[in-house]
């Protein structure tokens with residue numbers, strides 16, 4: 001992707017960081033700083049690196065399973081809103097899609113357990129480092145849970161859609177998943193503005209997430225419609241879009 005820099009590669013997959021993240025990185029470091037002063041900045045930077053390292057490993061989890069299912073991994077891209085594994089194509093068979101989608105949260109849960117497991121031991125030698133590890137463990141658990149929300153663009157949305165495909169076809173399944181996703185976005189949106197009722201403030205980060213989730217639901221539905229039309233035009237049905245073909249016949 002344009003405006004991104006190489007960080008090296010993991011398992012032969014190029015890892016790149018988008019320039020916008022480099023602008024945000026000092027802010028992440030500041031928000032992570034467990035103590036004041038220069039030491040705080042050092043540990044804050046370490047925490048930020050740990051956070052984005054965790055995100056890379058989450059994407060590596062998706063990538064390795066996708067590669068085993070025949071996809072080619074173009075790159076893992078780090079953005080301020082998270083990571084993204086860019087593939088030449090997503091595995092389309094429902095079972096493959098479910099395994100690929102679950103691999104990321106599985107890695108996050110493993111990292112969360114590792115963080116909590118090692119934190120007390122490390123804290124004996126370096127309390128700040130121990131605290132940081134426990135904090136990274138907690139964040140990895142949150143990452144896993146958040147990603148399992150059954151809505152696009154989260155991994156749970158892909159699992160949900162893929163689970164519906166065998167029975168309903170990919171187009172209908174995507175439309176239902178997108179509708180559920182929009183519903184979840186509305187719940188997030190309402191939760192974001194609810195504090196206003198009792199004199200509180202709007203939760204802007206949640207409102208932003210609600211907006212992104214709503215957009216992603218629509219984008220995924222449109223993408224499925226394009227894929228379905230392409231299959232019809234090529235005349236090589238994969239069987240995934242039987243719902244559409246039934247309607248056309």
Ligand SMILES: [Zn+2]
Pocket residue numbers: 058062104105147155
């Ligand atoms: Zn993921």
